Amino acid sequence: MDSSVLSKTNFIFAVLLLTLTMSCTEQDAAKAFAGEDQFYVDLQKFPLYVKADFNPSNAVSPDLQDGSWQVREQWRGAVIRRLGLHDKPSLPGLPKRAFLSPWGRPEQEWTFVIPFTMDTSLKDDDALVIPCLYLASIGINWEIYLNGTLIKKEMHLSGGHITEQHYERDVIVPINSSLLQKGKNILAFRIIGDPTDYTTGFTYRSPYYFADYDYITRSHNDIEKIIIISILAILGIYHFLFFAIFRENRYNLICGFLSIGMGLYYLWRTHWIHQIIPNTDIVIRLEYFTLYFMIPTAMAYTDKLCNGRYSIVTKIYSVFCFILAVSQLFFSRTYGSEAAAVWQAASIFAIVWMYIHNIILPFACELKNGKKFADALVNTHPGNLLVTFAIIVLTVVFDLIDSLALHYSLNLTSYGMVAFALSDTLMLFRMSVIKNRELKEKSALLEKATNPASAREKAFNSYGLTEREKEVARLMIEGLDNKDIGGRLFVSNSTIAFHVTNIFRKSGIIDGKNKGRAMFLAKLIN
Numbered sequence: 001m002d003s004s005v006l007s008k009t010n011f012i013f014a015v016l017l018l019t020l021t022m023s024c025t026e027q028d029a030a031k032a033f034a035g036e037d038q039f040y041v042d043l044q045k046f047p048l049y050v051k052a053d054f055n056p057s058n059a060v061s062p063d064l065q066d067g068s069w070q071v072r073e074q075w076r077g078a079v080i081r082r083l084g085l086h087d088k089p090s091l092p093g094l095p096k097r098a099f100l101s102p103w104g105r106p107e108q109e110w111t112f113v114i115p116f117t118m119d120t121s122l123k124d125d126d127a128l129v130i131p132c133l134y135l136a137s138i139g140i141n142w143e144i145y146l147n148g149t150l151i152k153k154e155m156h157l158s159g160g161h162i163t164e165q166h167y168e169r170d171v172i173v174p175i176n177s178s179l180l181q182k183g184k185n186i187l188a189f190r191i192i193g194d195p196t197d198y199t200t201g202f203t204y205r206s207p208y209y210f211a212d213y214d215y216i217t218r219s220h221n222d223i224e225k226i227i228i229i230s231i232l233a234i235l236g237i238y239h240f241l242f243f244a245i246f247r248e249n250r251y252n253l254i255c256g257f258l259s260i261g262m263g264l265y266y267l268w269r270t271h272w273i274h275q276i277i278p279n280t281d282i283v284i285r286l287e288y289f290t291l292y293f294m295i296p297t298a299m300a301y302t303d304k305l306c307n308g309r310y311s312i313v314t315k316i317y318s319v320f321c322f323i324l325a326v327s328q329l330f331f332s333r334t335y336g337s338e339a340a341a342v343w344q345a346a347s348i349f350a351i352v353w354m355y356i357h358n359i360i361l362p363f364a365c366e367l368k369n370g371k372k373f374a375d376a377l378v379n380t381h382p383g384n385l386l387v388t389f390a391i392i393v394l395t396v397v398f399d400l401i402d403s404l405a406l407h408y409s410l411n412l413t414s415y416g417m418v419a420f421a422l423s424d425t426l427m428l429f430r431m432s433v434i435k436n437r438e439l440k441e442k443s444a445l446l447e448k449a450t451n452p453a454s455a456r457e458k459a460f461n462s463y464g465l466t467e468r469e470k471e472v473a474r475l476m477i478e479g480l481d482n483k484d485i486g487g488r489l490f491v492s493n494s495t496i497a498f499h500v501t502n503i504f505r506k507s508g509i510i511d512g513k514n515k516g517r518a519m520f521l522a523k524l525i526n
Contacts, residue, residue, distance in 0.1 A: 045116075048078055049112070050091065051068050056148075077202050104196065106194070112189040112191060131210055133172075133173040141157065146180070146187055148186070149179055166274075171271070240252075251305045300314055395417075456473075468499060477521065
C-alpha cells in the first residue's frame with residue numbers, strides 16, 4: 001500500500017467537509033433567492049408576539065396593542081426561559097429555577113403570534129403550488145393555527161399534565177392554499193410546557209417560513225443524515241469484526257463503539273425517529289445518554305492507540321460522564337439540559353487535553369526520535385490522528401458554541417465525525433497491513449533460525465533440485481565428500497560429481513571446483 005494514501009485521503013476528507021460546509025451557506029442563499037421568484041414567506045421578517053395563557057380569539061384577531069404582549073421585532077428562535085430572563089416587559093408568572101435542580105416546574109400555557117402579510121393571493125396566482133409551513137423546531141406540546149384554523153396539533157394532556165412530549169425538529173406542515181389570504185394573516189401557536197425547559201418554544205434560530213412543498217422537501221431531506229448514519233454503522237461493525245479476528249488490537253473495539261455511538265447520536269436527532277418513538281422525552285434522554293459517552297470513548301481510543309494505556313484523566317472524566325448520563329435518566333429533562341451545558345463546558349477542556357496529551361506529545365516524541373515530519377505524519381498513529389482531530393476539534397468547538405449561544409444548527413460535527421471515522425478506519429487498516437507484513441518477516445526469520453532443516457528444504461525447492469539431488473545436498477551439509485556420499489547412496493563417484501555440479505549450477509554457484517561446497521553452505525545459512 002502506498003505510504004501517501006492516508007495523507008491524500010485526509011486531504012480529500014478536508015475538501016469534502018469544506019464543500020459540505022459551503023453547501024449549507026449556499027442553501028441559505030438559495031432560500032433567500034427563492035423568496036424573490038417563487039412562493040416564499042420568511043416569518044422571521046415579521047415581529048413575534050408572546051403572552052401567557054391562550055385564548056382561541058388570539059388565533060383569529062388578537063389585540064396586539066393591549067399591553068399584555070411581549071414583542072420581538074427581530075427574533076432568532078424564541079424560548080420561554082430566555083424571554084423571561086432578558087426581554088422587557090418580562091413575561092408574568094415565570095418561576096425561578098436553581099441551576100441543576102433535579103426537579104422541573106409545572107407546565108404553563110403560552111401564546112405565540114406572528115402577523116404576516118402576503119402581496120398576492122396564492123390560489124389566484126399558482127394552482128400548482130402546495131403551500132407548507134416549515135419550522136426549524138417547536139416544543140413541547142403545541143397547536144398551530146392559521147387565521148383561526150387548526151392546521152397541526154401535538155397536544156397530549158391528561159389531568160392538566162403532559163403525558164407525551166413532542167419537541168420536534170424540521171417540522172413540515174402542508175396547508176390548504178385557501179387559508180392564506182391576500183394581505184394580513186395571523187399565524188398563532190398554543191404552546192404548553194415547563195417554562196424553565198429549553199425546549200418550550202422555538203429553540204433553533206432559523207429558519208421559519210412558508211414555501212412550496214416541493215421546495216421544502218428538497219431543501220430539508222434526510223438523505224445526508226441517512227448516509228452519515230449508515231457509514232458510521234458499517235464502520236462500527238467493521239471494527240467489531242476486526243477485533244473478533246485480532247483480539248490483541250483492543251483499540252479496534254473502542255473505535256467500533258465510537259462509530260456506533262456517533263451513528264446512534266445522529267439517529268436520535270432525526271425527525272423520523274419520532275415515527276418509532278413518539279415521546280421525545282425518551283428520545284432526548286437517549287440522545288444525552290449516548291452523547292455523554294462519546295468523548296470518554298474517544299479519549300480511551302487515543303490513549304490505547306498512542307500511549308498503550310488508559311490515563312487517569314480519562315478514567316476520572318469517564319466517571320464524571322457516567323454520573324451525568326445516569327442521573328439525567330431519572331430527573332427532569334430541564335435538569336438534563338443544564339447537565340448537558342456542564343458537560344459541554346467540561347468537554348472543551350477534555351478535548352484540548354486529549355489533543356495535546358494523546359496526539360501532540362506522542363507526535364513530538366516521534367519527531368524527537370529522529371523521524372522526519374512527513375514520515376511521522378503518514379506512518380505513525382499520532383501523525384494520522386493529528387490531521388483528523390484537527391477537523392474534529394474545529395467542528396465540535398463550533399457546534400458546542402452553536403448549541404450554547406448561536407443556535408444556527410449547521411451540525412458541522414456530523415461531517416467531521418464521518419471524516420474522522422473513515423480516515424481512522426483507513427489508518428488502522430493500513431497500519432495492520434504493515435504490522436502483519438512485519439510479523440510475517442519476523443516469523444520467517446524465526447523459523448529459519450529455529451528450524452534450519454525446514455528452511456533448507458524450502459531453499460532446495462526454490463532451486464528446483466530433484467529428489468536425488470536433494471539427498472546429495474543433505475549429505476553435503478553433513479560434511480561428507482563425494483566418495484562417502486557415493487558409498488552411502490551406493491552409486492559411483494562420477495555420478496555423485498555429476499549431481500554436485502547440477503546442485504551448484506541450480507543454486508547459482510559458478511565456481512564449484514574449489515570453494516563450491518563452502519559457498520553452497522553459506523548460501524543456505526543466509
